Amino acid sequence: MNLTRHLHWSFALLGLLSFSLSAHAQKPVYRCETAGKVSYSDAPCMGAKEIDTTPTQGMDKMTGASRKGADVQRAEHNALMADALKPLTGMSPEQYQVYKHRFKLSPRDKAECTRLDTELPELKQRAATATATPTEKALADVELYKARKQFNNLNC
DSSP states (O other), rough: OHHHHHHHHHHHHHHHHHHHSSOOOOOEEEEEETEEEEESSSSSSSTOOEEEEOOOOOEOOTTEEOOOOOOHHHHHHHHHHEEEEEEEEHOOHHHHHHHHHHTOOHHHHHHHHHHHHHHHHHHHHHHOTTTHHHOOOOHHHHHHHHHHHHHHHHTO
16 A cells, blocks of 8 residues: 555656656757758758757856856756656656657657657668768668658657
8 A cells, every 4th residue: 555655656746747847859950051052950951961069068267167058957957857767767868858858749659759769870870871872872861861851840
């Protein structure tokens, strides 16, 4: 009886924390080059390069103290919460962030996002292979574009 009550409260707390913490999953940023012009977008394009946009923390020149923006503080807080909940969820901070972001998706969309999670790295590798013929490279670029577009449209 006592164990059941304890589990009930643990899951209730987990549920409240899931809803109270906003999920700020970072969308990828793509560097697109079209007709010699470079643009950056959150929507994929053909032959796009993914850009690392991880927020950094600056340093105050006078004190040498770290100056963190709200986005960095939020990410650190979410990582600490995910670490604290790891015994209950069994998820790493990265896995927990993805779980929270995809919480409201339909089961079908969640399954498609999971499939794309495994497919995208393989497609990126295939598109980046230098030994591929121009036709194989173009085909790999098209497949990568389609997968990225679907990932973006599903809001994975």
